[in-house]
Amino acid sequence: MLIETDILVIGAGPAGSSAAKHAALNGSEVILIDKKSEIGAPKRCAEGVSKEGLKKLKIEPSSRWVTKELSGVLMKAPNGTSVWLNEEKVKLPEAGYILERKVFDKHMAMDAARAGAKIMVKTLATGLERKDDSLIVTAETMGEEFKIKAKIVIGADGPESRVGRWAGLKTTIKPKNMESCAQFEMAGVKMDDPDSIEFHFGSVAPGGYAWLFPKGDDIANVGLGILTTETDKSAYQHLLEFVENCPATQNAQPVELNIGGDPVGGMLKELVTDNFMIVGDAASQVNPLTGGGIISAMEAGLYAGQVAAQAIRDDDCSKAKLKKYQERCEENIGKKFKRDLKVKEYLLSLSDEELNSIAEAFQDIELENINTAELIKNLIKVSPKALLKLGKLF
Amino acid sequence: MIVNEWCMYCGECAAVCPRSLIEVRENSLIFNEGCKECRICLKVCPVQALEKEEDSELS
Incomplete structure (x- = not known):
């Protein structure tokens, strides 16, 4: 079976859904595939987004996926001394919401569908080849193999992006640029201020930090990211130690464990090649200081979708044409990342x-x-x- | 490579594999031929779910 389309987006996280939505809104025929049976689950994320970021993307916050509105940030030094910033004291660029990612991701995919994208779940891309002026992706769904021929493929398949490598981009992440993360979603958490997110710095999380992100009532995401080049223990072992020692989690119990890698080395240098673009975690579009990547992924998805649709309209899917996407990402996302990378160091x-x-x-x-x-x-x-x-x- | 039962298929190993040999499916990991034993995948796993065959034989 061979399906033909203008644009194929691989991966229905925030980056992929945003790219699919904006490509469809701009007149392209779009297919969005995801290897999982449930878009958005399991989460690999602490679920924080900035209010400004959502506003910039023109996404109305919904009570279906916002679990908590935040008003402050509390930062803790290793000896417990805290510095507390709240909205009354200072304008906080990162003030925002804690999401329910499982619901949020699905809603973003639904928006893509409403814009006209066709979605296929439990569908895994297994290969990519170039043919004339298009790409042919081999995919598998429920034991059946088929091919999708697209004028443009957008890789949004997460930090482990294989699609990017197939297309010839260098997406391998060095261990020193990869935060190894582990997180419990817990009930019974007693935070100093339940309206603030909490960061713990120092040897609790070598090469990263630990966080408590409140999700309303006594619920919070309690996690940490470490660099495996800085410690011999795993992220999970560090998490167990943190939860045992942190005053806020003394009576807390986990209901979910999340793990995963967060690419924090700054955005990839090459984001496009002929007929191909890469977005989101796959492109390391993650703030290197905070590790946050939902908004930047969706912003990049917006640019990718718009540029791809324009390329389809102009019947020119060359690298030179798609480079416009990379330029917009560098200007609006990459510059800030470069500054934040220095602060992180x-x-x-x-x-x-x-x-x-x-x-x-x-x-x-x-x-x-x-x-x-x-x-x-x-x-x-x-x-x-x-x-x-x-x-x-x- | 031995993938222990507690693997959660997060894909961090695949992201750092310098030879791009690891394939992550929804509920399985596939290691393609060509491993040069750099052991980066073992080291980055957040839950230490990966093991080399020879390591388990020694222990």
């Missing part, structure tokens, strides 16, 4: 003692007056060594 260079002294200095600071000069003045007071490290990075 700085944070990871700090010892537990340095993190403690920084947190102690900042715990009572008046944040309305926060600016670079003020930050540096405080940093000199607490830790000249930490400041020196900062200087080296910029």
Whole structure:
């Protein structure tokens, strides 16, 4: 069996569904396939998104998939000293919502379907070949093999992207750029402030951080990401230790375990080739500092969908034509990632003692007056060594 | 490669395999021929579900 279409999107996460939706809205014939039997499950994610991000994408928050609205961020140093930022004190770019990803992802796929995309679940792409001016993808569904011929293929198949490799892009992630993550969704969590997300820094999560993301009532995603180049224990072992020692989880019980890799090395350099584009985690479109990637994936999906549909209309699916997508990603997503990558390197260079002294200095600071000069003045007071490290990075 | 029963098919091993030999399906992992024993996949697994055959023979 051979199915023909303008655009084939592989993977129905936020990136793929967004790409499919915008390609369809712009007049292309679109097929969206996903290997799983249930789009969005199991989640591999802490489920946080920024309000601004959703607004920019013109996605109305829905009570079906928003579990919690957040108003603050609480950051904890290894000795427990906390720095608390909330919306009354400072404008928080990351203030936002905690989602129910299983529901959210399905709704984003439904939006793609309503825009005109055809969806196939439990359908796995197993190969890709180039033929004339199109790509032919071999796929399997319920034991049946078939082929899809597309003028453009959009790879949205997650960090393990095989589709990108088939198309000739370098998508392999180095272990030093891959946060290995483990998370429990728990009930019985007692957070310092149930309206704030909590980050724990230092040796609880070597090369990353631990998080508590509240989902309403006493429910929270409690997880961490580590770099396996920085520790001999697995992410799961670190998680067990964290949950045992964290005051908030002393009476908490897990109802779900989530694991997975988060590519935090910054966006891939090559996002397109002839008849092919790559989006989302597959393209490392993840904020290297926070590890958050839902909004950037969907934003990239929007650009990919629009550029792909234009290429179909102009009957030119060459790399040069699709490069417009890469340029828009670099301008609107990549630039910020490059800055955040430096901040991450700085944070990871700090010892537990340095993190403690920084947190102690900042715990009572008046944040309305926060600016670079003020930050540096405080940093000199607490830790000249930490400041020196900062200087080296910029 | 031995894939232990507690593998959750998250695909982190496949993402870091320098030779792209690992295929992740919904409920299975497939290791294609050509492994050069770099062991990166074993190291990154968040739940230590992977094992080399010879390691299990030794123990």
